[in-house]
Amino acid sequence: MRVFGVVGWKNSGKTGLMERLVAEITARGFSVSTVKHAHHAFDVDQPGKDSFRHRAAGAREVLVASGARWALMHEGPAPELEALLARLGPVDLVLVxxxxxAGHARIEAHRAAxxxxxxxxxxxGIVAVASDVPVEVAVPVFDLDDTGAIADFVLREVGLGV
Structure with missing residues (x-):
């Protein structure tokens, strides 16, 4: 499985860059999945919904399925990244x-603000930087908004580019 990451400090533009990379890379015909690390308590469920009530009652795992999508919620600490990746279906690229x-190659999103x-x-492990200002580092530097060039770089790094 090809894996490439986006890292950076809070409010550095990671999520926006991830969103743009997914759109750009899938538009080029590649399949992409994502894994997101959250530093705080989060919930994909809503109070009052049946699945929320199942978890509140003590279910260790709750799987919600419809004709359009499914989600598995597991109570307890998250496993290591490798174990999470093993749960994903096959795709051309996983963006993390x-x-x-973690040990995979990463690009750092950076905002001066x-x-x-x-x-x-x-x-x-950081093999490039995407920044909104010029920076001096020993790795390639991209404009944070130059999604096409960043996607080209990522695809070359994981062996999917020309």
């Missing part, structure tokens, strides 16, 4: 948001 310390330093200066 977050998981800063965050005031945060660059992770790429200390993390050899």
């Amino acid at each position: 948001e977050g998981f800063k310390r 965050t005031g945060a330093g660059l992770l790429a200066r200390e993390d050899a």
Whole structure:
């Protein structure tokens, strides 16, 4: 499975970049899945819905299925990224948001307004930076909004580009 990540500090543009990359890469005919790391409590369920009530009653896993989609919610700590990836169906590329310390290649999203330093200066797994300002690092740097060039780079990195 080909895996490539997008990392960065809070409000650095990770989710926007992920969204644009998924749209760009799927428009080129590749299948893409995503994995998102959340640093805080999150819920994909809504209070009052049957599935929420099942979880509140103590169900360890709740699978919700319809004719259009299905979702599995599991109570308890998330497994390591490799175990999560193993649960995905086959696709050309999995884009991973977050998981800063995982071993796959990553691009760092960077916005000057965050005031945060660059992770790429200390993390050899970051193979490029996408920034809204010029930065000096020892990896390729892209304009944060140049989705086409970033997609080209990602596809070459994972062996899907020309």
